[in-house]
Amino acid sequence: MSDVFIVILSSLGALFILLAAVGFVRMPDSYLRISVTTKAVTLGVGLILASAAIYFDNLSVTSRVLAIILFIILTSPVGAHLIGRASYFSGNKLWEKSITDELEGKYQPNSHRLSSGEEYEDEDEKRKKKIRERDLL
């Protein structure tokens, strides 16, 4: 009975990883590549590790596998966000057929602070005004 589960889980996991690899080669844009691979590979790794936990049927192995799965689920979105942010700041172009770039012009190029676009300009002007008034006084 557990053999059937192992076969199903490991086949599904390998299929997801293969699809993620194909998508990683075929996608036209590095942001699309990041978004494709993070989700599919996380699911595939989780399924194959779950099949290992079922095979050994042992508390220590199961806890180890759960720790690995939890760690991967926690860290892979964080890593994808970090590398996507860095590649956006380095001027990596979007695919030419993508419809909108919602981040366009919404971060300060030097401090890398993201905002809704307007407020930082206002704050800067306010600060400049204050400095000017102080200078006049």
Place this chain on the structure above:
Amino acid sequence: MTIEEYLYYIILPVLAISVLLVFCRFVIGPSIADRVVALDLLITIGITLIAIYSIVYNQSTFLDIAMILGLIAFLSTVAFSYYLEKRNRKKREKSKGDE
């Protein structure tokens, strides 16, 4: 066909093909972000390879190494993105100073 043979002759080749595909993107990847993501992905597929090998050879201690590889993959991605961002900032300041 036992479960070990199924894993060894069907699942491992599928994973090997996906490693090759990811390695293609690692070689041709136009931007450096693609290469970093490909490296992360190679390590993550390495975790699954270790899991399959630990089933085939009935050695559960291999999973410890899988855990450490997961830690290193996250660490390398964070470090690479941190230094990429730092480099961009330095470049921009430099070009501003030239103006």
